[in-house]
Amino acid sequence: MFLIFKIVKRVIALILLVVIVLPLYVGGRVWYTANHTEPVKSDAIIVLGAAQFDGVPSPILEARLLEAKRIFEKKLAPRILTVGSKAPGDRTTEAASGFYWLVDHGVGKKFVDSIPYGRDTFASTESYVSVMKKLNLKSAIIVTDQYHCLRAVTMAEDLKISATCAPTKTGPASTTNSSLRYLVRETGAYLAYVTLGRHGIHLTDQVKN
Secondary structure, rough: OOHHHHHHHHHHHHHHHHHHHHHHHHHHHHHHHOOOOOOOOOEEEEOOOOEEEEEEEOOHHHHHHHHHHHHHHHHOOEEEEOOOOOOOOOOOHHHHHHHHHHHHOOOHHHEEEEEOOOOOOOHHEEEEEEEEHHHHOOEEEEEEEEEHHHHHHHHHHHHHOOEEEEEEOOOOOOOOOOOOOHHHHHHHHEEEEEEEEHHHHHOOOOOOO
């Protein structure tokens, strides 16, 4: 009877570890990465897609494009790749919207390429990694929302790209303006990715980043 009691206690402790401690640890990593990450000189800047409206970037996407332009002008990378497909009914892609925004704001066309594929983070990562490998590019600065940095960098590194993040610190998805809900969602998305891999993406990546 005592042995059974000990086993039950251990099982309960393990469940508590998984249900409470692990998400708290991962949430801490998501928050820390969001607030303590800096880009390093790389082969390319990657702008992950977000919503666009008939070619006009949403405030979230525009914040990412502003950050990409800023670090490009600091010469941290010689080229920018915009990524993202279109939603049903859209006339253009997130990648094209980003491309034209950058060109219209002074970045030369020869320094920008658009990759019109990817409706979730992993599909977008696969798309730009495929292009980078064809171009023999090995390192990237990923421009995305602060809480999205950990997952985006992890996916890139899992596909053998050395990556750092340049988080947007303005706009509605910055940690100043975004809610605790975003942090919780990214914690769940990261956990789903590292435990379920590709199969966990659609469970948590319901809002395109």
